[in-house]
Amino acid sequence: MSLVEGFSVTHRRYVPYSHAHYGGNLVDGAYGLGMFGDVATELCIRTDGDEGLFAGYDNVKFVAPLKAGDMVEATATLTRIGTRSRGVAFELRVVCRATPDKGASAAEVLTEPIIATTATGTVVVP
Numbered sequence: 001m002s003l004v005e006g007f008s009v010t011h012r013r014y015v016p017y018s019h020a021h022y023g024g025n026l027v028d029g030a031y032g033l034g035m036f037g038d039v040a041t042e043l044c045i046r047t048d049g050d051e052g053l054f055a056g057y058d059n060v061k062f063v064a065p066l067k068a069g070d071m072v073e074a075t076a077t078l079t080r081i082g083t084r085s086r087g088v089a090f091e092l093r094v095v096c097r098a099t100p101d102k103g104a105s106a107a108e109v110l111t112e113p114i115i116a117t118t119a120t121g122t123v124v125v126p
């Protein structure tokens with residue numbers, strides 16, 4: 001186990017076109033929050049040997065659009081260690097983006113990832 005501030009876990013996932021909810025193939029912000037829940041679960045398992053429970057978000061910011069066809073990565077970083085609670089910082093980055101103007105299945109690796117969503121939250125472990 002790695003119960004130290006700064007420890008982080010990252011998940012990477014393709015955003016399927018079936019998740020497009022708005023015009024322009026935009027995906028709702030809940031998609032990223034779902035990834036934050038998954039990555040927080042792994043963080044708790046690795047730090048405390050238990051899935052833990054997500055108590056809540058303190059701050060969520062949707063700073064750039066998330067689109068169907070994106071390849072994204074969600075990172076959870078341990079920021080605070082309490083007796084039973086853990087502070088966690090989250091970041092969702094777009095690392096590849098579809099380029100449909102170049103072809104139906106065309107995509108590109110972004111030179112610089114686009115930060116789409118950030119958040120802070122608290123998890124509780126037994």
